[in-house]
Amino acid sequence: MLLACSIVCAAGWSAERLTPPATKTEPVTEVLHGVPITDPYRWLEDQNSPETRAWIDRQSKFTRAYLDALPGRTELRNKLAALMKIETMSAPVVRRGRYFFTRRMADESRFSICMRQSFTGKDEVLVDPKVVTTDQNSSVAMRGVSDDGNIVAYGVRRGGEDESDIRLLDLRTRKLLADGLPRGRYFGFALKPDNTGFYYSRFTLPQGSRVYYHAMGEAASSDREIFGKGYGPMQNVLVRLSEDGRYLVFVVSMGVPPKKTEVYAQNLAAHGPIQAIVNDVEADFRPDLAGDTLYLTTNWNAPNWRVLAVDLKNPARDKWKEVVPEVQQAIDEVSAAGGRLFVSYLENVVTRVKQFTPEGKYIADLPLPGIGTGTPPRGRWDAGELFYSFASFTDPSATFRYTVSTKKQDLWFRPRVPIDPAKFEVEQVWYESKDKTRVPMFLIHRKGIERNGKLPVMLYGYGGFTVSITPEFSSAAAVWAEMGGVYAAANLRGGGEFGERWHRAGMFEKKQNVFDDFIGAAQWLIANKYTSPAHLAIRGGSNGGLLVGAAMTQRPDLFGAVICGAPLLDMLRYQKFKVGAWWSSEYGSADDPKQFEYLYKYSPYHHVDKGAKYPAVLFVTGDSDTRVDPLHARKMAALTQASTASDKPVMIRYDTSAGHTGGGSVDKTIEELSDELSFAAAQVGLTAVAR
Numbered sequence: 001m002l003l004a005c006s007i008v009c010a011a012g013w014s015a016e017r018l019t020p021p022a023t024k025t026e027p028v029t030e031v032l033h034g035v036p037i038t039d040p041y042r043w044l045e046d047q048n049s050p051e052t053r054a055w056i057d058r059q060s061k062f063t064r065a066y067l068d069a070l071p072g073r074t075e076l077r078n079k080l081a082a083l084m085k086i087e088t089m090s091a092p093v094v095r096r097g098r099y100f101f102t103r104r105m106a107d108e109s110r111f112s113i114c115m116r117q118s119f120t121g122k123d124e125v126l127v128d129p130k131v132v133t134t135d136q137n138s139s140v141a142m143r144g145v146s147d148d149g150n151i152v153a154y155g156v157r158r159g160g161e162d163e164s165d166i167r168l169l170d171l172r173t174r175k176l177l178a179d180g181l182p183r184g185r186y187f188g189f190a191l192k193p194d195n196t197g198f199y200y201s202r203f204t205l206p207q208g209s210r211v212y213y214h215a216m217g218e219a220a221s222s223d224r225e226i227f228g229k230g231y232g233p234m235q236n237v238l239v240r241l242s243e244d245g246r247y248l249v250f251v252v253s254m255g256v257p258p259k260k261t262e263v264y265a266q267n268l269a270a271h272g273p274i275q276a277i278v279n280d281v282e283a284d285f286r287p288d289l290a291g292d293t294l295y296l297t298t299n300w301n302a303p304n305w306r307v308l309a310v311d312l313k314n315p316a317r318d319k320w321k322e323v324v325p326e327v328q329q330a331i332d333e334v335s336a337a338g339g340r341l342f343v344s345y346l347e348n349v350v351t352r353v354k355q356f357t358p359e360g361k362y363i364a365d366l367p368l369p370g371i372g373t374g375t376p377p378r379g380r381w382d383a384g385e386l387f388y389s390f391a392s393f394t395d396p397s398a399t400f401r402y403t404v405s406t407k408k409q410d411l412w413f414r415p416r417v418p419i420d421p422a423k424f425e426v427e428q429v430w431y432e433s434k435d436k437t438r439v440p441m442f443l444i445h446r447k448g449i450e451r452n453g454k455l456p457v458m459l460y461g462y463g464g465f466t467v468s469i470t471p472e473f474s475s476a477a478a479v480w481a482e483m484g485g486v487y488a489a490a491n492l493r494g495g496g497e498f499g500e501r502w503h504r505a506g507m508f509e510k511k512q513n514v515f516d517d518f519i520g521a522a523q524w525l526i527a528n529k530y531t532s533p534a535h536l537a538i539r540g541g542s543n544g545g546l547l548v549g550a551a552m553t554q555r556p557d558l559f560g561a562v563i564c565g566a567p568l569l570d571m572l573r574y575q576k577f578k579v580g581a582w583w584s585s586e587y588g589s590a591d592d593p594k595q596f597e598y599l600y601k602y603s604p605y606h607h608v609d610k611g612a613k614y615p616a617v618l619f620v621t622g623d624s625d626t627r628v629d630p631l632h633a634r635k636m637a638a639l640t641q642a643s644t645a646s647d648k649p650v651m652i653r654y655d656t657s658a659g660h661t662g663g664g665s666v667d668k669t670i671e672e673l674s675d676e677l678s679f680a681a682a683q684v685g686l687t688a689v690a691r
Contacts, residue, residue: 018066018649021058023638033593035600037572041638045577045631047623052634056654059637063618063651070678076479077674082418083475084666089413091387091399092116093142094379095149100126102142109665113142113154115171119401119410126169127154129664137624137657139664143186147193147243151177155186159624160659166200179216185626190241199226199239199248209237211250227264227274234581242289243380247312249287249294250274255585257465257503261285265294265312277315288336290381293358295323295341297334304499305331307341307360323360330499332468335376338386338404342366342376348428349440349470349497353377353388366402367409370395373470377402387412393444394421396473419478423447426471431524434516437493437505441521442469443530444477445486451529456485456686457536459522463492463514464543465586466503476539476673485686486530490521492547508588509598515550522551522558534560537680541565541620542628542660543586549604549636556614561683563676565620566660569632571603572596577629605632608639613646616683618676621652624659648683 025040046052067073087106092099099116103123113127129140135158143153143166150171155164166181166189181200187209188201197215204210210228214220227250228237236258238251246269252262262279266272278285283300294310307324324331329345329352336342340363341356351374353366368374372392379386384404391397398414427443449455458480462469469489477487491497494506494514506514522538525531536559540548545567552562572590574580581589588595600606608614617640621633637652644650653675658668680686 073678188239193245208233256582290336302326433520441490457531462544463494466496492517537561539563553607570605614644616648619652622655622658627660
């Protein structure tokens with residue numbers, strides 16, 4: 001059981017003492033499609049200029065002085081540490097009877113790559129991040145294991161960068177091979193079964209993605225480009241190799257998420273040419289290889305998705321077979337493993353896994369440990385043992401082994417978390433959005449709470465890119481609820497909870513639906529006596545950062561605190577920086593005059609009003625975010641600070657060594673969450689009383 005504590009939620013700072021450092025303005029005006037647009041903080045876009053670095057330093061000192069002095073922050077940090085500094089382990093990759101996985105012990109801050117000689121054998125550390133680098137912001141991640149289990153490929157990632165370098169460890173000598181790859185953005189990696197080489201996809205600007213072949217023992221500079229010529233930075237190219245090494249599959253995604261996917265295949269065994277499987281259909285295709293069959297999970301003529309089978313010996317489209325048809329529930333994931341198709345559906349945002357024969361005959365449901373989120377069992381096509389993970393809002397992710405022949409399930413790993421699920425309640429409620437669309441939302445709180453209109457509520461949302469917010473364990477949610485608050489997770493349009501129609505109802509010119517859904521969730525919580533604006537905090541990151549930024553500028557009266565992480569906020573310029581152009585398939589681009597109109601209507605940076613009374617805001621970002629440029633948070637923080645007429649703090653938590661997904665260690669994650677939750681708690685009156 002977590003230690004109870006009392007948090008005093010009044011920061012004790014006067015409005016005068018909360019005055020942030022002044023930020024100079026250097027207005028730049030440009031005309032977009034006949035509309036003059038003035039940007040007062042364009043100079044903050046240059047991350048490396050001396051002026052921007054000095055601004056970051058001043059802002060960071062201001063923010064740290066406030067956050068470090070918050071009463072109860074230490075107690076809250078201890079609560080998070082108790083939940084997060086526990087032994088954690090991934091599902092294993094099985095090769096020739098050996099099990100490869102990542103593990104972090106309770107007293108460690110980063111994951112190691114480990115191996116067992118048997119299911120119940122002793123863990124052996126193969127790659128220790130402390131030996132790889134002393135930088136606590138760096139991490140290691142497994143990228144692949146050879147067919148014979150003698151080579152482990154892993155990436156080394158610095159901070160929160162999307163880039164990593166790739167290294168190959170020979171387990172026979174326990175030494176690195178000279179066949180590693182330099183720092184880059186890699187989207188595919190596949191070792192040949194005979195260990196003579198590997199395939200990989202690398203993205204660079206302005207070229208885009210290319211697939212290469214590396215022959216073992218040769219210099220990386222001599223790697224041969226085999227696919228991708230003619231594609232640009234708007235296309236991502238992935239490569240996959242069949243388990244037996246016979247087939248190579250190339251997947252070309254047009255945007256993120258892809259509005260169109262192309263799939264190509266090559267019969268390596270027959271030295272055949274690269275053939276187009278599908279390249280002329282405006283739909284998404286997600287391939288799985290199983291022997292001579294290519295399974296395609298697709299939304300082509302199926303908004304809730306279906307599965308098609310393609311015989312790679314005769315891939316003509318008129319020979320394709322539908323093996324799993326579309327049904328009322330949306331398909332979430334598909335796994336071709338153990339000689340079966342495992343299909344994970346979302347039934348009112350809860351996982352249900354069904355098993356099918358390779359021909360599509362229904363076998364049975366896979367019994368899951370409870371109501372929550374489960375992955376379909378994964379492993380090799382000819383494997384007898386598969387692994388899947390399951391989690392709920394009150395139970396961290398556990399991993400189970402499923403033996404196909406006996407249907408037996410064995411526990412691989414379950415984390416021990418000091419929290420009693422019996423003391424908590426999870427509700428699923430439905431509410432109406434502005435246009436009367438019914439939207440579901442999960443509420444996590446202690447049992448027996450009194451709805452008095454004053455409960456501190458943390459409302460979380462995402463709403464985009466087909467991402468589904470399903471019941472999964474969150475340390476932030478657990479701590480917030482344990483302390484007496486309500487954690488709410490809304491299933492907004494733009495996600496994938498109810499298939500492609502639900503997604504499309506929240507993209508392009510319909511993006512406002514997502515913001516309306518989120519605002520509707522807040523209004524429902526208030527109308528149903530859970531909370532009030534003064535006690536309501538909202539939180540989101542990345543696309544969710546855009547969400548809370550839009551909610552804040554459209555309804556500043558509705559919230560007491562805003563946590564805006566790694567956000568997109570200047571929607572007229574986002575496509576010009578880093579990989580922002582990828583997301584024009586979701587948002588549109590201001591370069592297009594029609595799309596400019598609706599982007600300009602909601603772009604948070606362009607709707608900060610001078611003299612408006614904004615809630616307390618904490619922007620969160622870092623130098624190493626190579627996905628969403630930190631310029632969004634920098635500019636928005638400066639503009640909101642200069643514009644707000646309230647006495648609420650507006651600040652930016654800027655980490656010079658973290659990126660889009662934080663840093664490499666659990667300690668760093670705990671520090672960031674401690675800052676976010678203590679900031680929100682101080683604003684909305686969260687207290688925890690010993691019980």
